[in-house]
Amino acid sequence: xxxxxxxxxxxxxxxxSDDWRWRRTAPNGRIVGASTQGYSNKQDCxxxxxxxxxxxxxx
Numbered sequence: 083x084x085x086x087x088x089x090x091x092x093x094x095x096x097x098x099s100d101d102w103r104w105r106r107t108a109p110n111g112r113i114v115g116a117s118t119q120g121y122s123n124k125q126d127c128x129x130x131x132x133x134x135x136x137x138x139x140x141x
Contacts, residue, residue, distance in 0.1 A: 084140035094136045102127035104136070 083097040091109040096102065101120025104127055108114045115134060121127040128140065 086136075086138035086140045088136065088138045094131060094138060094140060096124065096127055096131065096140045098124075104128070104131040104134075106131075106134075106136070 083095055085093055085095045087093050092114065093107045095105050095107070097105070099120065101122055102124045103117045103120055105113055105117070106115035117127065117130060121130065128136075
């Protein structure tokens, strides 16, 4: 799993279940966004997260 924290304090996670997915968690621990589909390629997943507001770079 890769993750990063953006300027607002939200944590973005890129993780592999069956496919690559992302989720955005607010500082209070609530999930406020998630990918609606899985991606076979990790970079495609990261690109989709960026289109949905991710401004940090997951490590």
